Amino acid sequence: MSAVMNRNTQPSKYGATRGAIQIKNVDKIYDPEGAAVKAVDNCTLDIPAGEICMVVGPSGCGKTTLLNAIAGFHSITSGEITLDGELLCGPGKPQAEPGSDRVVVFQNGALFPWKTNLENVAFGPIVQGKMSKKEAYEKARSLMADAGLGRSERNYPGEISSGVRRRVEIVRALMNDPAVLLLDEPYRALDSLTKSVMHESLLETYYKNKVTIFFITHDLEEAIFLGHRVVIMTSRPCRPKKILEVDIPHPRDYNALTSTRFRELMDETMDAVHEEAVKAFEAGEKEG
């Protein structure tokens, strides 16, 4: 395992040495013997180490399916996915092993309600046996303090606002020192003000710690503001329809939102997404 990882010590163009994901000709058919719903169709996508890769596409097109395949929650039907050259899933191994190198942050959050925020953050290294409880709590404390979450340490997730919960969850993910963060519409339920705080905090975290970010969203502004690239998926079954390079230099702040280049990119994305959304809608009409 380490032999493969060590081979690739050249930093990527984003300055990261691990976390490169290659998705090659991936198909995913749900329930092949029965309804046979094709969710992903011949999807190929190359994500360099340390990239913020934003994924947008019509509702139900298969984005979560792709994320679950990378995370190892579901199998794929054909094709292969590798992480830093190492096979996650592919021929002979339909489902990847879930692992702390690819930590998922879910749409509605999945902090364990029965653990305090600090215990949540310390969870990964403790179960992996990488750190003693004491070390894990110490590191969790310092990460939370860095993220401005020190005040919420002793609270249960149920006691803090949803924005803070999301930040705690991202800190919990980073605690595992992952190569890839898999985010499935993490900020969907947040109001736009909280969202903008989340974006700044995510970027700040990213600048400190260049992990690859695979980020699914419906919010085009969010996609362009955060991403190095925006992958626009086709309607179901999904595959990249268009990949947009966001040539606004990082580090970015909120002034980027008002630049002309930003508006141009928005228009471009909007057109592509709209086209697919209409297709998805019409397909839905036919099925219905």
Place this chain on the structure above:
Amino acid sequence: MSAQVMTHQMPGPGRLRKMMTNQRFYRAITGILVFIILWEVGARSEQWAGFAFPWIGLVPPPTAVLGAWSTVFVESSYWMSWLQSFGRVLAGFTAAVLLGVPLGLAMAVSRTFNGLAFPTFEVLRPIPPLAWVPAAIIFWPTQEMAIAFVTFLGAFYTIVINVVGGAKSIDIRYFQAAQSMGSNGADIFRRIILPGVMPSIFLGAAVGMGITWEVVVAAEMISGGGSQIGGTAGGGLGFFIWNSYLGGSYELIVVGMISIGIAGYLCSSTIRKTGTWATPWKRLR
């Protein structure tokens, strides 16, 4: 993000003061007082109206009940009834928890075991515990064991069903998150499933405790004083009521009923308190 940090609500000396100034507290007191006064007035209807009101006119008035209570209050046999019923409830209930929780967890965790055990369980479950009384008396060596067994059944099914349901309703994202952070099966059981079903365990236990009291009282009434079958068995609050009925002391019947009410309340509030203590994260919402 204004309500970022809420404070824990700590029980303390402030709570009594809060209760004393609480409108709901006074409403409850008023309600109970009105109930008792109506009861007293209704029960004495024959004295002041010349005829007994239907139903309530036949019930002994609270003052008479209180009088009867004060006489049995100093008798050890009355407290013996408490002790006997409590002993049976605790024995049956404890056995139900000790067997029901692991069984429920096993059924929730293992599909194979669920497939094997669930059908039998579902066939036996609809049989009311009291329907077991005759069979239990036959196949348990002592009557005491028979009563405890029937009591056990009362809580057992509820606890198992709640544990299975509670485990099934744990959000799949918690499992995925735990896996994605490198948990193995044992971690998931200990750190996700156990705390995840904890609220359901206490819910099942609270409901089960209620059923336990219902069952024990009925079983005590059915089994009688125990003199006819097995020596020291028998007694208990259920038998206390039954015996008062046979002796024609209506006041003591009501004393027995209220005693059971108090006993049941003490048990379920103990479970509720334990539940609150064991699931601190539920306190806050």
